[in-house]
Amino acid sequence: MKIVVIGTGYVGLVSGACFADFGHHVTCVDKDPKKIEMLERNEMPIWEPGLDSLVESNVRKGRLEFTTRLSPALPDADAVFIAVGTPSRRGDGHADLTYVFNAVRELAQKLEHPVVVVTKSTVPVGTGDEIAKILKEEGAPEGCSVASNPEFLREGAAIADFKHPDRILIGANDDKAREVLREIYRPLFLNKAPMLFVSRRTAELTKYAANAFLATKISFINEMADLCEAVGADVQDVARGIGLDNRIGPKFLHAGPGYGGSCFPKDTLALLRTAEEAGVENQIVNAVVKVNDDRKNGMAARVEKAMGGSVSGKTVAVLGLTFKPNTDDMRDAPSIPLVNMLVEKGAKVQAYDPVGMEMAKPHMPEDGVTYADGEMTAINGADALVIVTEWDEFRALDLDAVKAAMKGDKLLDLRNIYERDEAERAGFDYRPIGR
Template sequence: MRICMIGTGYVGLVSGACFADFGHDVTCVDKVPEKIEGLLAGRMPIWEPGLEALVKHNAGNGRLKFTTDLAEGIRDADAVFIAVGTPARRGDGHADLSFVYAAAKEIAGALTRKAVIVTKSTVPVGTGDEITRILHENGAPEGTSVASNPEFLREGAAIRDFKIPDRIVVGAEDEFARDVLREVYRPLFLNKAPILFTGRRTAELIKYAANAFLATKISFINEIADLCEAVGADVQEVSRGIGLDNRIGPKFLHAGPGYGGSCFPKDTLALLQTAEKEGVGMRIVGSVVEVNDARKAAMADRVRDVLGGELQGKKVGVLGLTFKPNTDDMRDAPSLALIRRLQEGGAEVVAFDPVGREQAEPMLPGVTFAEDAYTVATGADALVLVTEWDEFRALDLRRIAAVMRGNHLVDLRNVYEPSDVLRAGLTYRGIGRGELQG
């Protein structure tokens, strides 16, 4: 199959490279010349494990191409995927669909024969209807169809998620679109990946409903963690106890500083806006958003508490800046709210992240960036573990204690056992694990 992928961001580049690896002929299009120039030179615009090798392999054998010329990209394409950004609009939380609609208009003018136009971007219910209208009004060839094919990729595990998916969702209104997308995903049938065909609006809603439910699990266990601290229980054991129930499951029941990233924050807001527009109350999702926003801001209070209620003149080390491990994505990362609150309180902040520094530096003025965890700890009054990168899981705690000015470890991901931290000569404050240890 001949595929055009519009957008070389996280979703577009991973999807395009994986489609090419299946044997399809893929052309990725982006309006930003620097991104295309970088990709042609083998430089990735994002950090994702395994992506660079996958892109270079398929570009080398001619199955994966890059261009800024949309007309060149969609020439003779069977399927054109729209994978551009849909960020939350400032002020109202609505998904900004301007990039999607601009792409649709350009596609209409460039198509030379009918094709299936597929929204891979996360878009509100009814977006496919508007794309259909735009294509018709701008002269798209007769028979051109519009489908929804939401992505379910986890940053840090995106290639595996694409190639071994839990499910493939296709929202289509005609057999032409279903046939083309069935052929596009045929290589995955060997893995027995379930493919769910629905109406277009249903597919659009599935993506938002899935992310809102996962965000709900996170906010739920974070509130349970607060209760655990109040009553002297251990949220780690509570999570395991309820997660062993196969009706609940263990995933997304890890207490922490709140969710961030490119999906959950904007998708929950967009779902709320859709519900409000339709006059439907969504109090649960609304509460999830409120709980998460408050939680990220409150993490600095935990640091203040271990420092005796005073941040002024204190030095705080921060380990991990990205919203999760194995990505350089800083969008809505909990570290941002934490560090800003620490700085507002008068603290000096030193930070280290294995891959996120380039993205983080412009977002965190006044922060000193170090080269490793031990440099961060040197002279610090408190050390805060924010992102659970593998290299932070087995630190030499005695060495940490020896170089710090203070002796406080605030573990926002519950990576360490309190007893191990105490034996190293540090105090311990985790999430949902009772009172301050040490």
């Protein structure tokens, strides 16, 4: 089939490359000429393992192309996926749909035959209805359909998630949309991926509900971690003990410095605004957001406490800046309030991240932060070491060498990647989470 993807951000680029790898012909359209020029040179605007080789392979085979012009991509198109950003709207936290609606207006004016318009972007309930209205108002050809096909991709594992999904969720109100999307995803039938057909509004809400539920699990285990510290229990054992219950499951029960990234923070806020507009109170989700904000803002106080109540004049090494490993995404990363507060309180921060430092710089203070060329450079001379992101290369550090390179002995392991015994044998005052 012939597919057009509007937007070459994280979702659009991964989706377009994977659709092309299924054998479809895909044209990715983006208004940013620099981004398109990068992609034509096979330079990825995002960091995702395996994406560059997937893009290169399908471009070479003639199944994937990039352009800034929408019109030439539309002839013979069967489906157009909208995969533009929906950031939190400043002031009220609702999803900003400006980019979505602008893309739909331009599409409507340039279409010459009916297509299925599919939202991949995460959008509030009722957005599909508004898209259908805009298509009609802007003179799109009769017979266009609108569907919702939310993504459930984990950054760092997006390609595997796309090709081996837990489920494919399709929200459509007519047979044409259902059949076109069924054909697009037909290659995944071999993997026996469940395909769930629901109404458009149900699909839109399901995406938000899924992310809010996962965020709830994270905030819950973080609260349990605080309780474990207070009563002398081990949160990792607690998580294992409840996670083995099939009704709960083990995923997203890892205590840490709070969730961040492109989805959970903005989607929980958008869900709250949707509920508010519908006159429904979402007390649980509201509490999840507050717990997470407090969690991230409280990490600097942990460092202060470990340092005897003050970090003024101290050097703190920070390993890991991105919100999770295997991505360069800094959106709402827990490292941001941590580093900013440490510097504000008079500390000097020596930071290192394998791929995220350039993306981190706009979020960090200009003065007070030094970006190292490796973990040992960041650690050198530090009074305290804080592990914020659990990159694989931080999991097997030579703790004896680390301790020898440091001035102090404080190791704050915000991801629980080390055991207390090994850290203490190396001479550290070890401070994990919830243990």
